[in-house]
Amino acid sequence: MLSNMKVSQLCEESGVSVPSIKFYLREGLLPAGERVSATQAEYGTEHVERLRLIRALIDVGGLSVATAQRVLEAIDSPDLPLSYVFGVAQYAISDTSLYADVPETGPGAAQVAAVIERMGWVVSNENPGRRGAARVLDTYDDLGQQHIAEHLADYAEAAELIARADLAAVAHHTDVADMAETVVVGTVLGDALNASLRRIAQEHVSYQMFPAPRGTETTGSEA
């Protein structure tokens, strides 16, 4: 256990620069150290761990400082219901143009509602995923790629598998603060993990389904 660290040692231990540490302290992302004189404070292991979490949310999860702050506040409030912490984490990573409140004029919203019913999911109207999914489906429609929506049930099936694994990881903990941290870390970084695994699986499946170079299926006999 490390304790009684000056800010320079905290910098060394965490790999985060002194100006960044001071900025996180000022913005409330990092709790204040124990004041030992008018100009000095001391820091412990919990500060090193919090700095790692801050950098993971910002560097790997791509959150802004303001969004990371909102998410950390939720972790720091053990009296909040877990479903609320989920909500905060979901909105945090939904804080992109994708989920912008665009008027839903296309078929996406109805397609999303239909797949939710088919899956038997119980979901509030405020879930940001509804808007995000509807927007992508509307865009497929605009681009003449509406046939992709025929596979929506498969994508939903995969999403439920992922969500069950997500929640199993949360249930690994008994301490509520640990559960909240898994919700946040797993939700924010899990999208990147799932997208990466999709890249890998796509390569495998595409070689299985299209072993020959594209085009040879129709022109091969003329080659």
Add this chain to the structure above:
Amino acid sequence: MLSNMKVSQLCEESGVSVPSIKFYLREGLLPAGERVSATQAEYGTEHVERLRLIRALIDVGGLSVATAQRVLEAIDSPDLPLSYVFGVAQYAISDTSLYADVPETGPGAAQVAAVIERMGWVVSNENPGRRGAARVLDTYDDLGQQHIAEHLADYAEAAELIARADLAAVAHHTDVADMAETVVVGTVLGDALNASLRRIAQEHVSYQMFPAPRGTETTGSEA
């Protein structure tokens, strides 16, 4: 079918501003129109469709103009193997800090290799998903959340389900240019669709698994 449109009509038809259209023409994202005088050119339906695709890649997919250009070049080259087009689309959306070439010092790379073997996937070492997944797993480890990796097989299972749906959507077409467009659109926008469906499924599963407010499991009897 629209044809013989001036640039102002193209703007009206596509909803893309004239300066943006001129920029896309200059940068080669939009093919030139048919020149009808020294200062005027005419555009057709294919230009409206291409503008929609450009805006979807940039606005919904979050690609930079340079990356969108690289992706469109792949669509425009019908002689490229489909697996190559997949590669271009994958690298395009992998063009973020997440997939940055960080030294792999943690356990992530080995965990990724193990799950690839377990799934029986045949995947090149260059697949950008390997690096992305390893980076997230290393971050889980840094944050003391290594237990999330215990569910890696479930996430991989979901990824294969998704990839099979992706490729089924590609196989919907017979024309190679259409296939390439589905690869690009589905790969770039599909991540957003999958993340959105995960949001929705998480809400459903979390209410199933944690129906009571967080904390009441341990303190409920004292309430």
